[in-house]
Amino acid sequence: MCQASKPFSDQQRRQIEEAVAAAEAKASCEIIPVVATVSGRYDRPEDLIGLWLAFLAAVSLWLALPGAAEQGTWDTLPQLTAALGRGHATDAICELSAEAGSQLARPFPRAAGGRNELANSLVLIDGS
Numbered sequence: 001m002c003q004a005s006k007p008f009s010d011q012q013r014r015q016i017e018e019a020v021a022a023a024e025a026k027a028s029c030e031i032i033p034v035v036a037t038v039s040g041r042y043d044r045p046e047d048l049i050g051l052w053l054a055f056l057a058a059v060s061l062w063l064a065l066p067g068a069a070e071q072g073t074w075d076t077l078p079q080l081t082a083a084l085g086r087g088h089a090t091d092a093i094c095e096l097s098a099e100a101g102s103q104l105a106r107p108f109p110r111a112a113g114g115r116n117e118l119a120n121s122l123v124l125i126d127g128s
Contacts, residue, residue: 019094023101
């Protein structure tokens with residue numbers, strides 16, 4: 001199995017960091033791209049509780065901000081995830097970051113004097 005850190009050179013990581021910084025400049029949100037070698041199986045009790053809490057939080061936001069969902073679409077998501085499968089991970093992550101910045105800028109515009117609170121770096125999880 002290929003480790004998450006193997007496909008990314010230092011230049012590609014910098015390219016992703018620049019794309020994330022540009023996307024975050026449009027919205028008052030933090031974007032954290034994460035690539036993991038494997039994801040969890042989500043069969044432990046704490047994972048199941050976390051999934052249910054995330055679901056409830058999403059439904060609550062949907063109900064609290066009913067108009068936000070209609071403001072944009074994520075139509076490009078299937079193409080971007082397909083690019084990941086074809087080995088174009090850097091381009092896909094950069095494009096998805098740009099799309100996220102554009103979509104998030106509408107409901108969460110960047111405030112004057114807003115600052116970047118987290119690093120724009122790609123997070124790689126090589127665990128098994």
